[in-house]
Amino acid sequence: MFTRTESFKEFLRFYPIVSVIIFINLLVFVIGYIPFLPRTWIYETFSGVNLYVAHGEFWRLLTPIFLHSGFTHLLFNSFSLVLFGPALERIAGKGRFLTIYLVSGIAANIATFLIQPLTYIHVGSSGAIFGLFGYYLAIISFRKSMLSRENAQLVKTIAILSIIMTFLQPNINVTAHIFGLISGYLIGAILLKK
Template structure:
């Protein structure tokens, strides 16, 4: 499910939304490093600066999702999209995938605006990508049958590692990571609970949502999420 075996042309054809997002990220990064535009102009225009947003530049709630500060930043986020994006785009469809990605990213930026100082500046797709992790986690909680045990363990492991690294690395927008993850999870939970139709699953045929109850969640899942919440709380306290 998360192993890519397609050719480049097949990848573009099968996963157009993921392809376009990565392409936009790369183009904007190149425009920031190549001597095509005035130095720093694009970053100054599109970066998320809370003070500018409060002054009315509301596009900065969206544009930071596509901007990256350095090649390593771009590479990590692009790799994450290539690894996790295609499976979810195929699972929930192009339009829903786009909505999950943007709502999570924008929600992360709104949370950053509310919780961080006015002078705070941020860029990167991490909030939106953590939204994908959150959506996958909601599938694990409410529709575990849609993922194999191996894929479930992979998603949970990567999510936990991502949260831990959020608090260990410098210059990380912790607020965006946590609220992007939360937004993706809530979107997934609401979608499944509302019995939304039209999903096509990789594993079991047509999507047939069923009503789930929290008391039916396995102990292992509760322990994993308890640990995630604990890490999040400790990270915020000792930031």
Template sequence: MFTRTESFKEFLRHFPIVSIIVSIHIVLYFLTVLPFLPNLWLFEHFAGVNLYIIEGEYWRLITPIFMHNGFPHMLFNSFSLVLFGPALEQMLGKGKFLFVYLTAGIAANLATLLLEPLTYIHVGASGAIFGLFGFFAAVIMFRKDMISYANSQLILTITIIGVIMTFLQPNINVIAHLFGLLAGFLIGVGLLPNKKRLAAFINQSNSGYSRKQRPSLKGVSPSKLILWGSIVILALLGFLFR
């Protein structure tokens, strides 16, 4: 699910939204570092500045999702999106995936506006990326048929590590991480379950899994699982330690 085996051209064709978002990350980053451009102009006009948002510059609830402060910040956010985004884009389709990503990012920025001081300044896609984690959590809870047991355990582990590291690292927008995660989960709850499936989930949770019901790891290569699990965890740690 998180293993990328496509060529570059195949990736662009199969996952256009992820590709476009990463391209925007890269272009905006280079526009901020090229010596012949006024590199502070983009930050001055598009970074999330709570005071300016209050004064009516509402586009700053969206534009910080695509802006990054330095190459490591841009690289690890983009790498995280390349790892975790394609599975959801394939699962939901282009329109719904973009809706989930942007809505989670905007919710994270709104929470930052409401809970941080007016002088607070922020950039980065982390709120939207945590929104993807939250959506995966909803998939795991309400639509187990859409994700394998091995992948569900992997994504839960990564999400838990991400939340823990959010509180341990300096200069992290904790509000954006937590509310992006919550927004992604709530969007998933709204999009995924129906009444019958929700009732089945509640009954299953009360009764527990039988041995026959538990999803099987058969057919999953342990070496591949360990390899890609390590890559994903390293990417997440890099994303948080940037």
């Protein structure tokens, strides 16, 4: 379920939403390195800056989901999305998967705005990715038959390890991780109970 055996072409065809999200992340990252465009412009315009959100720049609740602080950050989040996104895109469907991803990411950024100081600045798709974990946990809670026992155990283990690592690593938006997870779980609770 979480191992990738498809060719690149098959991956694009089978998982178009995951592919488009990764493409957008890569494109935004590359745009940040175009010589005639100052790299800082894209971050100054689209980062999650709580002070600017407070002054009405509400797009900053969405756009940080597609920005990353460096190549390692981008690589780690893209790798997580490649591992855990495809199965959920297949289980939930394209539209629902996109909803889970974006709503969890936005909810994580809203929580960051409400809890962190106005001087707080953040980027990254971790809140949205944790939303995927939250939705998987909701599947385990409300629709156990959708995942095998082994995959359910794997999801629980990775979710627990991810939460632990959230508190151990520096420069992590703990608020986004926790509220992304909660948001994904709540979305799952609403959608899966129907």
